[in-house]
Amino acid sequence: DVKVTQSSRYLVKRTGEKVFLECVQDMDHENMFWYRQDPGLGLRLIYFSYDVKMKEKGDIPEGYSVSREKKERFSLILESASTNQTSMYLCASSSSGSGSLDTQYFGPGTRLTVL
Amino acid sequence: GENVEQHPSTLSVQEGDSAVIKCTYSDSASNYFPWYKQELGKRPQLIIDIRSNVGEKKDQRIAVTLNKTAKHFSLHITETQPEDSAVYFCAASTNGNKLVFGAGTILRVKS
Numbered sequence: 001d002v003k004v005t006q007s008s009r010y011l012v013k014r015t016g017e018k019v020f021l022e023c024v025q026d027m028d029h030e031n032m033f034w035y036r037q038d039p040g041l042g043l044r045l046i047y048f049s050y051d052v053k054m055k056e057k058g059d060i061p062e063g064y065s066v067s068r069e070k071k072e073r074f075s076l077i078l079e080s081a082s083t084n085q086t087s088m089y090l091c092a093s094s095s096s097g098s099g100s101l102d103t104q105y106f107g108p109g110t111r112l113t114v115l
Numbered sequence: 116g117e118n119v120e121q122h123p124s125t126l127s128v129q130e131g132d133s134a135v136i137k138c139t140y141s142d143s144a145s146n147y148f149p150w151y152k153q154e155l156g157k158r159p160q161l162i163i164d165i166r167s168n169v170g171e172k173k174d175q176r177i178a179v180t181l182n183k184t185a186k187h188f189s190l191h192i193t194e195t196q197p198e199d200s201a202v203y204f205c206a207a208s209t210n211g212n213k214l215v216f217g218a219g220t221i222l223r224v225k226s
Contacts, residue, residue: 041218042204042219045214058213090159103149106158
């Protein structure tokens with residue numbers, strides 16, 4: 001059974017703080033993703049990674065960076081948190097499956113509040 | 116890039132009735148269309164998906180149809196039950212694993 005875990009369920013930070021959100025998957029998946037979820041906007045892709053040390057921008061990368069030093073771990077970094085980054089953050093992973101399209105498995109989410 | 120629109124944003128049905136959620140996509144090269152269900156306070160989970168070489172797929176009370184010409188796909192839930200109440204997201208993919216999601220539909224099943 002695929003397991004995707006995120007370091008915190010709830011997080012409260014102050015404007016200007018550096019914030020780290022961690023995601024770990026235990027299924028040896030090649031692909032990992034970070035989304036933010038806001039009411040009425042669905043899930044929007046921030047960054048994704050197809051391999052270790054590889055990253056690509058998603059649809060809304062501004063204000064975020066990522067790190068993937070190990071295959072199982074994908075970190076989202078807010079260099080200087082702002083109030084408009086208050087949101088639910090979801091991590092996901094999937095297998096490349098010989099180039100085939102595959103299911104994305106989501107973590108439980110981190111609800112980040114920036115004051 | 117790909118754009119996915121989802122309707123309606125909220126849907127209320129009586130228990131036992133059917134529910135239909137529709138999505139349209141913009142990129143004719145999209146070839147994979149999953150549907151995710153997110154219960155309150157839980158993570159999204161895949162419930163059904165369809166690929167562009169298939170027009171319809173069923174799994175018990177859930178079915179998905181795809182019209183490539185019109186670039187739309189729909190989720191059909193028959194004999195709805197209270198546990199079907201959730202937010203449903205459609206998505207489309209053009210280049211492999213990167214998904215573009217719709218805005219979501221809140222489904223309420225009234226008993």
